Amino acid sequence: MSDTDTDIQTLIDMMARLPGLGPRSARRAVLHLIKKRAPLMAPLGAAMQSVAASVRECANCGNICSSNLCEICTSNKRANGEICVVQDVADLWAMERGKAFKGRYHVLGGTLSALDAIGPDELRIPRLLDRIGAEGVTEVILALNATVEGQTTAHYIADQLETAGVRVTSLAQGVPIGGELDYLDDGTISAALKARKSV
Known part of the structure; x- marks a missing residue:
């Protein structure tokens, strides 16, 4: 050869x-x-x-960008007290395509998985908890995939935020069980975001 x-x-x-x-x-x-x-x-x-x-990860939210902080984190217009928690950057991009969410994001970098030895410290969950008080967050929207791992992660985060004094919501209608955000159309994501419910 x-x-x-x-x-x-x-x-x-x-x-x-x-x-x-x-x-x-x-x-x-x-x-x-x-x-x-x-x-x-x-x-x-x-x-x-x-x-x-x-290209690097945003030091604040985990998005990818060419500077230390991404445009979403540095935009004063996005500092409305809402943080949308997603599994990875592809999910953030999917949410942005829908143009329905006007707050900031937090990219976990995966989901909790005992089989793969992925715990809260392997994800960006501690950083999320730090951001709650530092950024004056009033609502955390859990936009995680409707899989077993995604829902387990959502429940864990909701439990961690129980005493944080913030409203914790999740996406509602339109996201099928087993569905992943990156494969959903923009209208479905917008409808799910608007009909979010408390966890």
């Missing part, structure tokens, strides 16, 4: 690790990139290098 063949196989193997791509899909994607080397592969490589060098 030549060095070129090895490089191509390495690229296929790396692409196959991406969500939604298996070995066959990765092979097709790599072949397409090779065919479109000038218009696609070179700019893609440059964009990936730029993102790898400049």
Whole structure:
């Protein structure tokens, strides 16, 4: 096997690790990139290098951005006392697409899972609790996926906030059991946010 063949196989193997791509899909994607080397592969490589060098997690909420704090955390217009807790950045982006939520976010970075040894300290739950008093939070909206892990995490956070003097709500209608926010349409997310209920 030549060095070129090895490089191509390495690229296929790396692409196959991406969500939604298996070995066959990765092979097709790599072949397409090779065919479109000038218009696609070179700019893609440059964009990936730029993102790898400049993008980081927001120190406050866990969103991704190119500075220490994201635009949402630095916007005075978003400081309305509401924090929406989501599992990951894809869920934050899904909420933002709906344009229904005008507060700030808190990205947990996952959900509680005893099987995977993921406890509150492995997530950003302690940071969330710190933000409650520091930012004058009046309502925490738990917008976690309607999975067993998501609901377990939501109940844990609600228990932790029981004496914090804040209203704790969760998304209501429109979010199916087993559903994930990133796959829902904008109207469903908006309806669920408007019909949130106390936990």
